[in-house]
Amino acid sequence: NGKRSVELEGTHVRTFPPDTANYVFNAFVDANLWQYKNEYTEQVTDLPTTYLSFTHEGKTKRIKMYYGYPEELENLANMLQELAFSKGWQNGSE
Template identity: 40%
Template sequence: MKLFLSFFLLSAFFLGACKVTQKGTSSVTEQSSSNTDLSAKIIFTLSKTPCYGTCPVFKMTVFENDSLVYEGERFVDKIGVSSKSLPKGKVKELVSKFRAANFFEFKKEYSAPITDMPTTYISFTDKTKTLKIKDYHGSPEELKQLEQLLVDLVSDEIKVKK
């Protein structure tokens, strides 16, 4: 009887924990979708992966309607999902800069046989063309500058730790 009661209580605990997790996830999704028109076309994405140290880990998506969704994961001041509006015309300005830098001429991957570096994934969609780049190490300075333009969109408000 004791064994059955222990099993029952343990099962109830785990089922309850799963339910709380689901509830928390849906409220985050509802919050981000209520603040941003997710039917708008994605123009830019940028994500930074972990390293062995305290590298910031986050993702961001920039939409054609001058809105942005940010998801902070680790070693950033703001953890979780949030959204914001960018100044009107900001996305068009960024598109011009990416075009001027010939974004689609960059390689799809920059890497080197070293360890402990974070990886930056950056993508740009211009009309019907999309390029996603994996930047681990050794990318051109022009690409780093474009990455920084996107990071700057969240650093003022979100305060990404450097």
């Protein structure tokens, strides 16, 4: 729900084709997020923080990515960011 300093303010929704949804789901399953630490942080200032969260088979894994996280996690985050910045989002408050 973007409130300020975002391209689209408010709630927006988008439906992705099943093959895209399956690709993302399988990427998360294949990554086996449970093998990673819950957070990657260091005493470094002014970096953005990314959170990855995935729920599957009744278990949820949430990872805080600030600094020093594995490339595999960065690849997952980049994939989601690509989808988030793609065209086709509709105002969801209507």
